Amino acid sequence: MQTPSPPEPPGTSVAFRWRPILLPAYGPTALASLGYGAVTPMIALAAIALGASAATAAVVVTLLACGQLVGDLPAGALAAKFGERRALLAAAAVDVAAMTTAYLAQSLWLLALAVFVDGMSASVFNLARHAWMTVAIPLRYRARALSSLGGTFRVGLFIGPFVAAWLVSAFSLQAVFLFAAGTGLAAGLLTLTMPDLTADERTAGKREHRAPRVTIAAVVRQHWSVLATVGVGVLLISAARQSRQTILPLWSEAQQLHPSTISVIFGIAAGIELLLVYPGGAVMDRFGRVFVAVPAVLLMGLGLLLLPLTHTAIAIAVVAGVMAVGNGLSSGIVLTMGSDAAPTVGRAQFLGAWRFLADTGGLAGPGLIAAVTALAALGPAAVAMAAVCGLGAGWLAVFAPGGRRSRRAVATAGSRRRPG
Known part of the structure; x- marks a missing residue:
């Protein structure tokens, strides 16, 4: 692929x-x-x-x-x-x-x-x-x-x-x-x-x-391999992002933090994200998308894994900062990889399917947290989502542009183009 x-x-x-x-x-x-x-x-x-x-x-x-x-x-x-x-x-x-x-x-x-x-x-x-x-x-x-x-x-x-x-x-x-x-x-x-x-x-x-009319179904069929590999990685990124937005305030409230304190924690995290927006894009342009995608998901997963161990405002703020670093570095990565993969013919239809995958992940992440919380508690929900982030990092390491599978495909294509 x-x-x-x-x-x-x-x-x-x-x-x-x-x-x-x-x-x-x-x-x-x-x-x-x-x-x-x-x-x-x-x-x-x-x-x-x-x-x-x-x-x-x-x-x-x-x-x-x-x-x-x-x-x-x-x-x-x-x-x-x-x-x-x-x-x-x-x-x-x-x-x-x-x-x-x-x-x-x-x-x-x-x-x-x-x-x-x-x-x-x-x-x-x-x-x-x-x-x-x-x-x-x-x-x-x-x-x-x-x-x-x-x-x-x-x-x-x-x-x-x-x-x-x-x-x-x-x-x-x-x-x-x-x-x-x-x-x-x-x-x-x-x-x-x-x-x-x-x-x-x-x-x-x-x-x-x-020329036949370009339909969404035709575009999805033609580019199914990209949507089923890199697109699934994007789904997992979106799930990680939205899950942290869901579980952080719930965990903070469960530790009896005041709403104003929770707002300050979110404000600090937002500031960290804004500082890393452009550097993350520069790394993607210079070294490749995979060098941001994998570390970003790993950092968000690490934060989710550590969250059940925090019980004070400072500890929660540190964990929120770790996740903010991952989210800030990966700002625009869903858009960027979608633009990279989009064909010239059927571009808008492809991006519609791409964003559908991303938004599905955005709903699936909080949904998983809600389901595990209902069955167990917030702590196990955070650990379950951390496991999903680990899966996402491994998946992206293989299929994201610059990943192992992508490099192997490029090398194979290059060898086939050499005159024999």
Whole structure:
């Protein structure tokens, strides 16, 4: 198995300039993530305010991730048919409508529907942004650019809750949804500065009347080996990332830490992650993806393995820092390996399937923790997830670009090309 070698985007024969793409590439993401970061902690509170129980409120929160998962595959088809720029504009418009509906919602079912639809719009936005960056950024800068994109998203998630806290105290809980609608509108307007980089590809496709229509199923069948190897590794990375977000606050609360102390621990971890975003991308560009993927998953697994041994705020903060180092170094790795593997024909459809795997892992990790916790306790759940991380590190060491299986495939292909 060999991961497809991506071609350089058009125009990379000349010196690449960062400045023209900074605003269209990172501006909409910064605005959208700011609204997302503000809204996410408030969804459960809004549901409870509308009469939901704690369990029902948790289900409403989960609908955001479910919407993203359901929207991943259709998002690829939409971006392929209409182009990344139009898909981004449509996603921003749906985001504004969903957040406005949540602001006006007077019933729990309407809030739940708005949250689910907003998750679907987020999947289209993220997919189209990913596909656009794949074309816009030359291969030699790809990991740094996509790691920085992940860092931009993290900044929004970091600042958003503080903005939400101010809005709730100054106005009302519902004002947070109106703020998110505003950031979605601003992100859509800023998307207008993006050039449509794949317009020529779609025009050429329309002219080829005899060429069969590229479907998601066809793309998945054609690239099944990559999805079943590197894609599974990405699923395991996402599971590790989301599981730490789930178990850290639960373990901290079980050790009777004050909510403000837990917030400080998360803030410190977020700061560590932001410091490592660009260095992680530089390592991937210089040495290869596997040199970040494997250590990152191992560090997150180590943190999960040590967590049951911690009982004080300082000990928990140290373990959270270890996991933050892994998560920060691997910022953008899911995007980068997806862009590396994506074919030219069927790019958006492939990335839709890729993101579906990543989002599946994002739901599977917390799901495993919930299941083991229900059967045993939080400690065994952390150990079980650490074992999954160990499996993920071994899997990535074999199948990630630069891993043992990848190097063997490249060597074999090279020997076959030599004249005999």
